[in-house]
Amino acid sequence: MDGEWWVLIDEVRGFGDGRERTLSHTERAGSREAASALALDLAHRYVPAYPWALRSRQVFRVAPDSYVVVAHGHTSTFDFQVRVGELLAEE
Numbered sequence: 001m002d003g004e005w006w007v008l009i010d011e012v013r014g015f016g017d018g019r020e021r022t023l024s025h026t027e028r029a030g031s032r033e034a035a036s037a038l039a040l041d042l043a044h045r046y047v048p049a050y051p052w053a054l055r056s057r058q059v060f061r062v063a064p065d066s067y068v069v070v071a072h073g074h075t076s077t078f079d080f081q082v083r084v085g086e087l088l089a090e091e
Contacts, residue, residue, distance in 0.1 A: 004028070004087040005035035009047045011080035015038045024049065024080070035084040036065050043067040050078045 009025035022046045025046065029035035051073020058070040066083035070077060 001060055003031070006067060006085050006087055007039045007042060008085050009042065009046060009080055011050070012078050013049050026087050029084075032065075032084065032086070037063055039067065039082050043051045043069050046080070046082070048078060048080045051076045074082050 001041050003026060005018075007025075007027045007029055008023060011015045012019050013020050013024070014020055015077070025042075027038065027042075029038045044057075044071075047054060048069075048071050051071055053074045054071055054073045058072075060068045062068050067082040068079055069082065070085055
């Protein structure tokens with residue numbers, strides 16, 4: 001298997017000491033070019049679990065095909081990461 005590209009989103013869920021980062025969304029995109037475009041699109045439109053009332057977001061490109069999004073709510077701020085990955089094995 002080669003050339004199967006995906007977009008992966010992980011985000012922080014929970015509050016206080018119960019916060020943990022978890023893989024929350026995966027989406028098959030096909031080609032790397034399609035995955036790259038989808039990742040940027042999702043960085044701008046994906047609605048994370050937290051904050052509950054998303055007011056604004058900041059999108060940072062941290063590497064090619066990798067974004068950190070800071071999601072600002074009314075009383076809290078969370079972040080999520082959007083990345084492109086190639087599926088190498090499915091066993």
